[in-house]
Amino acid sequence: FRFLYYLVVVWLVSASDAKNCSEPPSVDNSIFVMHEVEGQALGTYFCLQGYHLVGKKTLSCNAFQDWDTPTPTCHLGHCPDPVLFNGEFNSSGPVNVNDKVTFQCVDHYILKGSSWSQCQENHTWVPPFPICQSEDCGPPENPTHGYFEGHDFNSGSNITFYCEKKYHLVGTQHQQCVNGEWSSALPVCEPAPKTEFEKALLAFQENKNLCQATESFMQRLKESGLILEELKYSLEMKKAELVAKTLL
Structure with a gap:
């Protein structure tokens, strides 16, 4: 009855x-x-x-x-029915207090969390239910002022990060998809450090005393070991960059 x-x-x-x-x-x-x-x-x-x-x-x-x-x-049921998307558990009916269930994921998914849980007196499960995470990673976000190369984001695939000009990469450049996660924290692109010539030129531009600025500029070039040929080349490169910008 x-x-x-x-x-x-x-x-x-x-x-x-x-x-x-x-x-x-x-x-x-x-x-x-x-x-x-x-x-x-x-x-x-x-x-x-x-x-x-x-x-x-x-x-x-x-x-x-x-x-x-x-x-x-x-x-x-003393506790709510277990839930595990993309997975399976060994409970098929109403749950009683102290009942224990075990979990496993279907193919191509990885169990994150405990593989078992037990129904408690207060109607809760301990430890909490796990989740089944895809073993694939999905595309990462592009770093600001950077990008990545790679079109396969499945488990075992590799990608490489790059930065735009005048930025340098901080972090791991080459990464692999392992168990649904990229092998390292995603890198960032930071402004590249200025060359000795750029530092000297900036100091020259900021100094309003022309004689003092020129003397200081030449002294910094001498201390940095930058020879006149290198200085000439750097100035020509700067000039080319300015011309290119005016043509855009």
């Missing part, structure tokens, strides 16, 4: 307070306990043994003497 349990109501407030609220919504297989907190009438649902609550546990009686919604329900 199948027995169906109905709502049992327990009033822990005065009779007058109880009359001020409408009859609580019926929830099968539960006990409803009404109590008062700082003048506010509250009602809490407790599921019978072998059932677990789904929804809001405690309702309040509003100014219109109605209970707020939505109403919870009591589902069969």
Whole structure:
């Protein structure tokens, strides 16, 4: 025979307070306990043994003497049914307290988390349910002022990161997809450090005293070991860059 349990109501407030609220919504297989907190009438649902609550546990009686919604329900099983997308577990029916389930993922997915969980007295699972993560990585984000080369993001594939001109890469340039994750943290592109000539030229431009600026400029070039031929080449490159910009 199948027995169906109905709502049992327990009033822990005065009779007058109880009359001020409408009859609580019926929830099968539960006990409803009404109590008062700082003048506010509250009602809490407790599921019978072998059932677990789904929804809001405690309702309040509003100014219109109605209970707020939505109403919870009591589902069969001491704990909620296990859930594992792209995976399998060894439970097929209502769960009882202390029941343990084990998890595994389908092909091409990797288990992240514990391979088992146990139903507790308080209707929760410990440890938490794992997830099944694809063994493929998916395309990474381009670093700011950079990009990557590679079109295959499956497990075992490789990609290479590069930076735009005047930026240099900080981090791992060559990376591989391993167990659904790239082998290292994604790199970043930072401004490339200035050459000694660029530093000397910047100091020259910022100094308003022409004689002092020229003397300081030549001294820095001498200290850096930059010869006149190298200086001439650097200036020609700068000139070419400026011409190219004006033509754009």
